[in-house]
Amino acid sequence: MSARAVSMLLFVLAIMGAAVAQEEGRLVVLTHDSFAMTEEVLEAFEAQTGVTVEILRSGDAGQMVNQAILSKNNPLGDLLYGVDNTFLSRALHGEIFAPYESPALEQVDANFIPDDSFRVTPVDYGDVCLNYDIAYFEAHELALPASLRDLTDEAYRGLLVAENPATSSPGLAFLLATIAEFGDDGDYTYLDYWQELDANDLLVVDGWSDAYYGEFMVTGRDSGTRPMVVSYASSPPAEVYFSEDPDSGAITGAIVGDNMCFRQVEYVGVLAGAANETAARQFIDFMLSPAFQEELPLNMFVFPVREGVMLPAVFAEHAVIPENPAYVAPAEIEAKREGWIQAWMEVMLR
């Protein structure tokens, strides 16, 4: 009797398995859960190549990379898109990518290309910067901070909300900006700086949504008490784009002084052992084409790496790009991330 039960069960599972069996001409793109892209753009690629594109979201960027490493003997997809420079070394170290040098890279600033092994290809970038409520700073005749150092000034007491670097991607990026600025050894390190921020009544919360909608004060919105928040340089144009009256102008601004922002570059790579490597390479070329690059700003609020791409009007008008963002090498990030965050938690949480 029980043998029959087992065979029945196997039968049911076989049906379930068959329902999701591999199809021919299919490209599976593994990406993080904030992926968004205009449907027509992806359809254009499908029409061009006859390949069906499937998007597989896999949690946040950290979860996605870990899953790709765990499944590298039987990859979840053909491509991985969305690993950024804060997690790049882990992905490279995990040996999940097959090299591919796209001809379209000629159109990309060489500074975006991490090394000459071409295991990953840059697609877009965005800067984590302070955002501020324009009306508050005007009403209080307050000057914008001109450096990270300024934030410990009494004038900015209790004005800033930041995210926990242990659980939030912009939180980690901002921590890295402070490490680039103040270093991690010597008489005065990033930890001393954070202690001073803390003494100046800094508020740290868990994630971006909590900080931006819960604690950030935007005049005219019913929430928050703090007029400065750690967010993205692209948040002010997005704020205009998603406002109920886009003609009324910007209500928030980004502070993009030298070494005050941290640049996150997102990469794509062909997964080693991909079922459809040809299509994966075609898709990388496509991601660097103007058709795809032009759609990045309004879908994911990031900037295209390709040179000479037209920005949408709302970005052209309201976006500012920091000229000199803070920089920490990916290899150093991977080697020290745990130590930096652990030390930060010891200083800030106890």
Add this chain to the structure above:
Amino acid sequence: MRARLRDFWLLIYLIPLAFLGVLFVYPLLSILDLSLRPAGALDLSGFVRLLSTDYYVGTLLFTVYQATLSTAATLLLATPCAFVFARYRFRGKSLLMSLATLPFVLPTIVVALAFATLLGKKGLLNDLAQTLFSLDYAPVQLERTLAMIIIAHVFYNFAVALRIISGYWATAGFSVEEAARCLGADEGALWRDIRLPLIRPALLSAGLLVFIFSFTSFGVILILGGIRFATLEVQIYYQAVNMFNLPLAAALSLVQILGMLAMMMIYTATQKKMQLQLASGAATSRRALTGTERLAVGFCVALIAGLLIAPLIALVLRSLLAAGQLDVANYLSLTEKSRGSLLFIAPLESIFNSLRFALLAMIAALILGLIASYMIERPGRLARLADPLFMLPLATSAVTLGFGFIIALDEPPLNLRASWLIIPISHTLVALPFVIRSVLPSLRAIPPSLREAARTLGAGSLDTLLTIDLPLLGRSLVVGATFAFTVSMGEFGASLFVAQRESVTIPVVIYRLIGDPGQASYRQALAMSVVLMLVCACGFIIIERLRIAGVGEF
């Protein structure tokens, strides 16, 4: 004949065990194996680090401490209300029950915004207090405190305790109590000697669920508690995702699982001693007559209104008002697919996706849970082992299990890791414990004499099931079904894994909207949260109706 019948039942019992074994135990063991034997050799460094670091020991102690406080507070507040719900009939009772269950489906970030509206520094409560007592400071300072964590856990779990206890109470009836009253027992003696001992199985059942839920709490701790508090679950996520330290994450997961197994053993040992078989078969709710009784009903209504419904109303108000003006543009825009983007469907379309998964998960959880309850109720070793096993999904960190799915369910016939089936499957895994904990106390309370009488009168086992068991279990089944439905409607982790159009559920839409800067996306997220509550409330009403139509009032 008899032997074949027994084989048939064994076969049936195998179904839930196989479901759990293949779709939960196997992935879990796979990831634990990979984490603890990375290079083929056993790596116990995670355990050494865990036990030798004060920080992790501290995390464990805090996890137990806050879960104990949360459970005590929830039971203390919910038990009197459960009595009132079981004992008295009053207008708006079932509506109140539905409203009390709604918090369960709301994403933590939305609840945090609602709480801020109510209890925050600039919140309504502080406004009121400042106006009434002309204070120049905000007297309520609850943001990011332990008290806030406890309040949020009560807010989320109140309905679990209320529904399980009152469901059981209604089945157990009040005949013993009336007998005691005739013998001169006063109100104090009634509570001490009759009521509390009588409902102990349900108290334990509900307490166990609330404890496990608070024990594995994640979003509430991070968002409402603030970053200074961390539970084991928070640490597991942090180690598995940010640090990619799988040995330590696995060690923490195992501690969490073992802690829960210990709880289950205490539970099983205790509940055996206190089971009473008292099904009177008559749920005797009546109108509140005396002043004291009316006061009790009033107290219960006020408690639920203040604790559970006020934050919900704050959320509704927040979704309707923009800068103090009524503005419903955010609701109207929910029917439009506002962005041309892939995976962005018109928010209202996500309702159908959510409902489909919730129905699938509810039906699967009811069938599997009912069978599992019968299996657990049987004497023997299998039953003792099976009960904790079915509770395990609640105690397993979602990240750990997610990684397990990725590495274990990757080959046909089990190539499920990118399939939409993973959504109803994972919802069913989490819903099963609710069905079992709801059904089991009532199942055990059915006196064997009732079934024996039925058999003597010539009823077969199927007849007995349909005419004796199911009617007596009706109310508990509704409780289980409601929670299975609710768990599925509110869950979003599994839906994020799969990216086909049909996987975009209501919570996924809320998270996507609240992940974009801008007033319009923010207000749409609030509107969508209100829609989620409305859909669930309708679901509760329909489930309640089904019981009456299908099983009949008892």
